C-alpha cells in the first residue's frame with residue numbers, strides 16, 4: 001500500500017491529474033447508479049469535515065482563486081513594464097489583439113456554419129422547459145455598461161471585488177505609465193511588484209501540486225449532480241456545439257500554430273495538458289490561469305515577459321469557445337422559435353458575439369449569461385426565450401467545461417505565436433521528458 005501511494009505521488013503531474021479525472025468520473029457514475037449516501041460522503045474526504053458542506057473541489061477552487069488577483073495584477077504590470085519602450089509595448093499589444101480577434105472570429109464562423117448546416121433547433125419542442133428560470137441568471141447589462149465597467153472608479157475596489165476586466169485595464173495603464181517615469185522611481189516601484197509576482201508564481205506552483213485532488217473532487221461532483229433529463233431533448237444542440245469546439249480545438253487552432261510558428265501542435269498539446277485538464281474540471285479560465293502560465297512558461301518555453309502580458313489578458317478577453325457558443329446558442333434559440341435570422345442579423349450576431357466573449361468573465365456559465373446581449377442585439381426577447389435559456393442552463397455544465405478548455409488552449413497559442421514572433425521562446429522541448 002505504502003509503495004503504491006509512493007509511486008502514485010511520484011508520477012508526472014499530468015498523469016496524476018488524468019488518473020484523478022478517470023477516478024472522479026468512474027466513481028461518480030457508480031454513485032449515480034448505486035447511490036450510497038446522499039452527499040457522497042465517503043467519496044469526498046473533505047465532506048468528513050463541516051457536516052458535508054465543504055467539498056474537495058470547492059477547497060481547490062478557493063486556493064486557485066486566492067492567487068488570481070495578486071497574480072494577474074503583478075503579472076500584467078511587470079509584463080508591460082518589462083516590454084520596455086512604448087513602441088515595443090504597442091507592437092506587442094497589437095500582435096496580441098490581432099491574434100485574439102482572428103482566432104475568436106474563426107471560432108464564431110465554425111459555430112455559425114455548423115448551426116446553419118445541422119440546424120439543431122429545428123423541430124425541437126422545449127415544452128415546459130427545465131423549470132429553471134432564466135431570471136435566475138444575473139443579466140449582464142448592455143454592452144455600454146460593460147465598456148464603462150472596464151474603467152474602474154476606484155482600482156482598490158476592483159481588487160477587493162476581484163473585478164478582472166477593470167483590474168486588467170488599470171494594470172495595463174499602470175504598467176505603461178511605469179515605463180515612462182525615470183529612475184529612481186521606476187525601479188523603486190517595479191522591484192517590489194516583480195518580487196511579489198515571483199512569490200505568487202511559487203505559491204501557484206504549490207497550489208498546482210494539489211490539482212489531482214481538486215480535479216477528482218470537481219469531476220465527482222459534476223458527474224453526480226449533472227441534470228440528465230434534458231440531454232435527450234436538446235442533444236442535437238449539445239452535439240453541434242461539441243463538434244464545433246472539437247473542430248476549433250483540433251483543427252483550426254493547431255493550423256494557426258503550425259502556420260504562424262511551424263511548431264508541432266502535438267507537442268504543444270502535450271505541454272498544455274495540465275492546464276487543459278484543470279480548465280475541464282474547473283470550468284473557469286480565471287481559476288486555470290495560474291496553471292496556464294506555469295505550462296506556457298515552463299513547458300512550452302515562452303518568456304516570462306510575454307506570458308505575463310498575454311495570458312492574464314487572454315483569460316478574460318480571448319474566449320474562442322465562448323464566442324463559438326454564443327453564436328451557435330443564439331441560432332439554436334432562433335431555430336426553436338421558428339425565427340429566421342437574415343444575413344444582416346447574422347452579421348450583427350457575429351459582432352456582438354465577439355464583444356460578448358470579450359466581456360465574459362472567466363467563471364463558470366459566464367458564456368450563457370452573456371448570451372442575452374447577443375439575443376437582445378438581434379431582437380430575440382420574451383418568455384419563450386427565457387424558457388429555452390433556462391433549459392440550456394440545465395445542460396450547461398459539460399458544454400462549459402469543454403468551451404473553457406478551448407478558451408485556455410487559444411490563450412496558450414496566442415502566447416506562443418506572440419513569443420515566437422518576438423523571438424522570446426525557447427526550442428520546443430521533449431514533451432515526453434516533461
Ligand code: ASP
Pocket residue numbers: 283284285286319321322360361362363364365366367368400403404407
Ligand atoms: N467558463 C468559461 C471560462 O471561464 C466562460 C464561459 O462560460 O463560456 O472560460
